[in-house]
Amino acid sequence: MSGIAGLTSFTLEGGTTIAAGTVTATVGANQSLTLRNITDGDNTADTANTGGVAIASAASVTSLSLNIEGVGAAATSTVLGSLNDLDIDVTGTGVATLNLGSTGNNFISLADTGTALRTVNITGGGATTITAAPAGLTTVNASAATGAVNFNATGITAAAFAFTGGAGNDTLTLGDDAFATLTAGTQLNGGAGIDKIGIFDTVLTGTEAARLNAVTGFETLGLNANITLDASTVSNFKAFSIDTAATTSTISQLQTGSSVGFTASTASLTLSPAIGTNSVDVSLAGGVTVGALVTTGIGTINVASNGTTANVLSLTNSDNSSVNITGADALTVNLAAGTASGSLVNGAAATGILTINGSGQNDVIRGGTAADILTAGAGADTITGNAGNDVFAFTTRADTKGAGFAGTNTTTANIDKITDFAGNGTAAGDSIQLSGTAGAFGTGLTFTAATVANVTAVTVATAADFDTLTAAVQGASAGVVSNATTAQIYDVTVTAGALAGRYAIVNDATNTIQATDTIIAITGVTGALNNQDFTFTTV
Numbered sequence: 001m002s003g004i005a006g007l008t009s010f011t012l013e014g015g016t017t018i019a020a021g022t023v024t025a026t027v028g029a030n031q032s033l034t035l036r037n038i039t040d041g042d043n044t045a046d047t048a049n050t051g052g053v054a055i056a057s058a059a060s061v062t063s064l065s066l067n068i069e070g071v072g073a074a075a076t077s078t079v080l081g082s083l084n085d086l087d088i089d090v091t092g093t094g095v096a097t098l099n100l101g102s103t104g105n106n107f108i109s110l111a112d113t114g115t116a117l118r119t120v121n122i123t124g125g126g127a128t129t130i131t132a133a134p135a136g137l138t139t140v141n142a143s144a145a146t147g148a149v150n151f152n153a154t155g156i157t158a159a160a161f162a163f164t165g166g167a168g169n170d171t172l173t174l175g176d177d178a179f180a181t182l183t184a185g186t187q188l189n190g191g192a193g194i195d196k197i198g199i200f201d202t203v204l205t206g207t208e209a210a211r212l213n214a215v216t217g218f219e220t221l222g223l224n225a226n227i228t229l230d231a232s233t234v235s236n237f238k239a240f241s242i243d244t245a246a247t248t249s250t251i252s253q254l255q256t257g258s259s260v261g262f263t264a265s266t267a268s269l270t271l272s273p274a275i276g277t278n279s280v281d282v283s284l285a286g287g288v289t290v291g292a293l294v295t296t297g298i299g300t301i302n303v304a305s306n307g308t309t310a311n312v313l314s315l316t317n318s319d320n321s322s323v324n325i326t327g328a329d330a331l332t333v334n335l336a337a338g339t340a341s342g343s344l345v346n347g348a349a350a351t352g353i354l355t356i357n358g359s360g361q362n363d364v365i366r367g368g369t370a371a372d373i374l375t376a377g378a379g380a381d382t383i384t385g386n387a388g389n390d391v392f393a394f395t396t397r398a399d400t401k402g403a404g405f406a407g408t409n410t411t412t413a414n415i416d417k418i419t420d421f422a423g424n425g426t427a428a429g430d431s432i433q434l435s436g437t438a439g440a441f442g443t444g445l446t447f448t449a450a451t452v453a454n455v456t457a458v459t460v461a462t463a464a465d466f467d468t469l470t471a472a473v474q475g476a477s478a479g480v481v482s483n484a485t486t487a488q489i490y491d492v493t494v495t496a497g498a499l500a501g502r503y504a505i506v507n508d509a510t511n512t513i514q515a516t517d518t519i520i521a522i523t524g525v526t527g528a529l530n531n532q533d534f535t536f537t538t539v
Contacts, residue, residue: 007031017041017052026056032065039073040084052087059094066100072107085109085131090117102126102147110134122149142166143191154200159183165191165217173198173222179208190217198222198243209233223249231255232274242266254280261285268292284311286329292316305331305352317343325350335359342379348386362402376400376416384419385430392418393433396440397518407467407515410498420524423533432504434487436538441518442508446484453534455489462497466515469499479513482506491529504529
C-alpha cells in the first residue's frame, strides 16, 4: 500500500493468517496499519514466526504506526503467553520506533527482522499482552496507555532497557539475571495501577537485589523460578506472586502486611516472617494447586480462594495457628499432621464450597455458607458446619478420639465434636459420613456405599464418664453388632452428670457397646437423628 498516493491508513480485518507462511503488508512513510480481529494461523513456537504478519517498509521509514484491535488468542500463561498470539515482524531496516495503539484484547509477539527497532510506544485502552520482544529493544513507553499492558521482556538483553507503564495494572517480566545486566533499576517504572514485575532468577546477588529494590511503581514481585529469597533485601515489595508452575521456592523475612498470590500451581513454597510479623495473606487465582505451603512462625494465614475453577491448598503450618478462608471459589485445604497441637481453620466468611481435611492434632474446623465437606483427622476436633447442607466426614474410629482418651474421661475434651448438626432425615440437611476403609470402625467391619444406618434413640439419666455412659446405653438397648449391611448407631441423650449432652455412638462388630466404640459429641442438634443422616463411602 506504500505506493498509493494520498493513502494515510489501511486495515487488514478478520480471518486467520497463513499457517505455513506470512502475510506481508508494506507501509510507507506517514501511513498507519490497523490489524483487526485476526488470529494466528500456526500452532508453533513464536520464535518460528510463521503464520504471522510481516510489516515491511523502505529503509527511509524510521517510525511505524500500528493499531491492533482484538488480535491473537488468549495467553495460557501470565508470563510466556500462548502459541496462538499473533506474530508480528517489523522487517523494515530503518524502523527504530513502533507506535502501537491497542483496542480490545490483544495477544501478540514482536520480532525485528529489520534489526533497527529500539522503541515501542503503547497507547490506547486495550488490554495488550506482548509475549516476546526483540533482544535489542531499549525502550517501552506505555505511559499513555490506559489498558493493562503485559510485556514479556525475558529476551531483551540491552543494559539500557527502560520501561514505563501506564494507568492500567501492568506486568513486566524480565529474564534470569536481568538486573545484573541493567544499568540501574530506576530505568523501570510501573506507572499508575497495581503493577507487577516478574523475574526468573533463582538467586539474587546483592547488586541485583539493590537494583530490583530501586524500581518504581511496581507493587508486586512475580517469581517464576525456584528461588530462595530474603524479602528484607527487596524491602520495597510486600506483595509476591508465584506465576510459573511446578516451582519450589522459599521466601524469608516477610514484613508485616505481606501477601503471596498464586496464579500458577506450585510444588512447594516455604514462608517465614521477620521479627514482629505474625500474619500473611495468601490468594489463589482459580484452578491452582499448591502442593505444599509451609509456614514457619506465622500465626495467622488469611486465604482468599478466587477464580471459577476449584483451588487446592496443602498446608504445613505452625502449631496453634489460625487459617481464615474467604472467597467464592471452591477450595480444598489439606492440613499436615502437626506436631503438638492443632489449628483453627475458619471458613465462616467463605461462600465457595470448602473441603477441609484436618491434621493429626486437635483442630477447630469451621465451614462457610456452602455445602462443605469437613473431615476430622486424628485428634479431638471441634467441627462447625455453619450454613449449607454440610458433610461431617470421619475416616476411622481412632480419628474420632484424641491421644488422651480413656473410658474414665469425665469431659468431651478428647473426642470429636460437631457443634451445629442439622440433619433433616429424608430431606436435604447435614450428614455424617463414615469411611469404608477395611477395619476403620472396628476389627472385621467394613462399610460400603450400600451400607445403611439403623439409628436407635437412647436416654441416659446420668453419666460420670464414658465407661458409665456406654454401659448405660448397653443396658438400655442390648447392643447390636454393626456389619457391612447395617451400621448400628445410637442417638444418646445424657440428661445429667459430667457428660450431660448428646452423642452419636457407632457400635463395632461386637455386641457390647463400650468406650472403645466410635463416640462423637453432637451439640446444637434439634430433634432425633435419622437413619438418613448417615452416609457411607466405599474405598
